[in-house]
Amino acid sequence: MKNYLISLLLLIIYGCGSADHKENKEADNKYEIQSKDKFYSVVKAAFLLNFPSQSAPKVIDSINSSEIHKEYCLLDSTNKVIITDIKDNWCKVKVIEPxxxxxxxxxxxxxxxxxxxxxxxxxxTPSIKATIKYEVINEQKLETNYKAQLIEYAIYKDTIYTKEALEDAVLEIYNLNSNKDVFETHDKATVLAVYLFTSKEAFKDKSNWIAMLIKGPNENEPRITYNDFKITALSNSANNVKTKDEIELEKLKIYLQKRGLDLCILWEMLKKIELDNIHKADAKYPDYGDKHMAMIDQLDKQSYRNLRKKYQLSDDMLSKVSIFAMSYCK
Known part of the structure; x- marks a missing residue:
């Protein structure tokens, strides 16, 4: 009888233990199933920790840290994560958005x-579903430990110069390159820019773009900027409509032609003179500073005086040349 009672007691204890073990296992499995293929965010901002403890060190943000300054991985409500592991009341997570x-x-x-x-x-996505005429002619990439920058340069080959059409072009180029895997330590670009030009000739001066897109690491969507002056000029040119600016442009061209000059050639001449002056100042003042800038100003003023004297130009004519050439010289 004694042996029977002992056996019965052991059976009850074992049975309870098995039930508890089974219940815990089912709970774990339930948690795992609930977590699978689901996405989470944080209720309140929190740093990611290296192991499941309040005393654990914070995970270093290697993207934004440097050798002299450390940033840490901070989650907020804009981040989306998945759960990769569970321990007690802690979850190991991985950010998937961004x-x-x-x-x-x-x-x-x-x-x-x-x-x-x-x-x-x-x-x-582009606003208009249509064939977008452009050609990517150059690509530049720059990678550091904390940044992967990709720049796409393209020529716009259509005759429709509206913001909607230009937006379609830069967005299509952006979408085609946003996940491009061309870096050593980054999956894709953290900074992506697209520059759109009207011609290969215009591309020679990188500031002569007609539309520009840029997407930084902390932005949800790309930003697009337009050269309104150039768009208006090209759009009116395509429609054979003359604006006040175009009328002034014609007057300027006639003024220059009487002196044996061409607007765009003169503009290229001005840019070369200014660049040469910068190089002269660089050679004399390699550390830059105020003297460097003063020398450039002095050289530019002398160069402008010589040009005005040589071609008998009025004092404000070179400024007009620069303003109109930036928009009308392709």
């Missing part, structure tokens, strides 16, 4: 600071 943080923003946070969210897929 996705350029996915390789570095990995660490532990308290489970009660997570809330389920829906992943929002942001795809920037």
């Amino acid at each position: 996705d350029w943080l996915s390789k570095t923003y990995i660490g532990w946070v308290p489970a009660d600071n997570l809330v389920e969210v829906h992943l929002t897929e942001k795809k920037v």
Whole structure:
């Protein structure tokens, strides 16, 4: 009888232990199933930690840190994460939105600071579904430990000079290159820029773009900037409509032609003179500073005087040449 009671007691203890173990295992599996294929954000901003403890060191943000300054991986409500591991009341998470943080923003946070969210897929699309005429003619990339920069240069080959049409072109180039894997330590560019020009001749002066797009690491969507003056000029030119500016341009061209000059050639001459003056100042004052700038100003003024005297130009004519040439010389 004694042996029977002992056996019965052991059976009850074992049975309870098995039930508890089974219940815990089911709970773990349930948590794992609930976490799978779901996305989360934080209720309140929190630093990612290296292991599941409040005393754990914070995960270093290698993208924004340098040798003399450390930044740490801070999650806020704009970040989307997935759970990769669970331990007690802690979850190990990995940022998936923005996705350029996915390789570095990995660490532990308290489970009660997570809330389920829906992943929002942001795809920037052109406003008009049509064949966009352009040609990418150059690409530049720059990579450091903390930044991957990609710049696309393209020529616009259509005759429709509206902001909507130009936006379509730069957005298509952006979408085609936003996930481009051309870097050593980054999955894709953290900074992406697109410059659109009217011709290869215009491309020689990088400041002569007609539309420009840029997307930085802290921006959800790219920003687009336009050269309104040039767009108006080209649009009216295509429609055979003359604006006040175009009338002034014709007067300027006639004025220059009487002196054996061409607007765009004179502009190139001015840019070369200014660049030569900068190089002269660089040679004399390699450390730059006020004397460097003063020398450039002095050389420019002397060069402008010589040009005005040689071609009998009025005092304000060179300024007009620069203003109109930037918009009308392709």
